[in-house]
Amino acid sequence: MSARADAADVSVVVCVYTEERWEDILAAVASVRAQSRPALETLLVVDHNEALLDRLAREYAGAEGVRVLANAGPRGLSAGRNTGIAAARGEVVAFLDDDAVAERDWLLRFREAYEDPRVMAVGGRTEPVWASGRRPAWFPEEFDWVVGCTYRGLPPGRVRVRNVLGGNASFRRSAFDAAGGFATGIGRDGGRRPLGGEETELCIRLTRARPDAVLLIDDRAVIHHRVPGARERFGYFRTRAYAEGLSKALVARSVGAAAGLSSERRYATRVLPAGVARGLRDALLARPGGAGRAGAIVAGVLAAAGGYAVGAVRARRSGAAFRVPVIGAVREDAGDDDDKEAAA
Numbered sequence: 001m002s003a004r005a006d007a008a009d010v011s012v013v014v015c016v017y018t019e020e021r022w023e024d025i026l027a028a029v030a031s032v033r034a035q036s037r038p039a040l041e042t043l044l045v046v047d048h049n050e051a052l053l054d055r056l057a058r059e060y061a062g063a064e065g066v067r068v069l070a071n072a073g074p075r076g077l078s079a080g081r082n083t084g085i086a087a088a089r090g091e092v093v094a095f096l097d098d099d100a101v102a103e104r105d106w107l108l109r110f111r112e113a114y115e116d117p118r119v120m121a122v123g124g125r126t127e128p129v130w131a132s133g134r135r136p137a138w139f140p141e142e143f144d145w146v147v148g149c150t151y152r153g154l155p156p157g158r159v160r161v162r163n164v165l166g167g168n169a170s171f172r173r174s175a176f177d178a179a180g181g182f183a184t185g186i187g188r189d190g191g192r193r194p195l196g197g198e199e200t201e202l203c204i205r206l207t208r209a210r211p212d213a214v215l216l217i218d219d220r221a222v223i224h225h226r227v228p229g230a231r232e233r234f235g236y237f238r239t240r241a242y243a244e245g246l247s248k249a250l251v252a253r254s255v256g257a258a259a260g261l262s263s264e265r266r267y268a269t270r271v272l273p274a275g276v277a278r279g280l281r282d283a284l285l286a287r288p289g290g291a292g293r294a295g296a297i298v299a300g301v302l303a304a305a306g307g308y309a310v311g312a313v314r315a316r317r318s319g320a321a322f323r324v325p326v327i328g329a330v331r332e333d334a335g336d337d338d339d340k341e342a343a344a
Helices: 019-033 050-059 077-087 106-113 141-147 173-179 198-209 234-255 262-284 290-318 327-336
Strands: 010-016 041-046 066-070 092-096 100-102 119-130 158-160 168-172 214-227 341-343
Touching: 010 019, 010 077, 010 106, 019 041, 019 050, 019 092, 019 100, 041 050, 041 077, 050 066, 066 077, 077 092, 077 198, 077 327, 092 106, 092 173, 106 119, 106 214, 119 173, 119 198, 141 234, 141 262, 141 290, 168 173, 168 214, 173 198, 198 214, 198 234, 234 290, 262 290
Parallel strands: 010 041, 010 092, 041 066, 119 214
Antiparallel strands: 066 341, 092 168, 100 214, 119 168, 158 214
């Protein structure tokens, strides 16, 4: 493979797990197939759900450029992504959430960034689509990561970053050859807590394996992410912030606190205080939601800090270790098992 990524060399992986998102899944695939610079293929990786696997296999039987696969690893998002990476034929592997749709030039913007051979990963901007039709007045933009979206505080334009955000991201295939895949034991695994952090851990591991690697976010690579009504509530906000603290503790254990929390320190000491100040100013000016936003930021920080403290203690006591698969080995295993590919 060449160092430059051609438009036809992008494989898009969409990890799915529930039939409740059936219409969202179809919309996600349709948005990939409508790209101005088409993907080589779209891989739908189904996370241990035979009914959904069979239904998607029937839906896309004979569809050009769409393959349906079963997660070849343990339950969870990391293993699902690793299954997609192993099966992908493209030089670049892009990831799209199953409840998001990509704008027409999404892959074009990724491709442009990969014209620089030093670039190993490119992410984009994720915009929320609120079920209620608009952002809740109390919900601070600084915490849009709670609902899987780009948050206030990230720099605009095409900029270098420590890590990309997993629901709207891409990696050069050689990145996985250098660093391995997504670590299992971090991130969502089908449990009740909305954990995360697996893409942060991978990106830090990548830059250690390849110190010359460049990781970018281009805010012109846009997707629109659906936010269901349940996630517009303060209870979910608090739970997700707590889970993020748990996740950060796992990331810090894997790659060290200095690397695992470097971006978070700036966010906590500069971005969030500015958000509190804006909320209080809006409250003084009698603007809707100002006090609520300031209070939510404080509550979110406390919840995340509590989660981190609990997660750090648990990690020390359990001696938790994470498995980082060698993608080449996974690729060979996946290719040998015809039963894991339900449709081509």
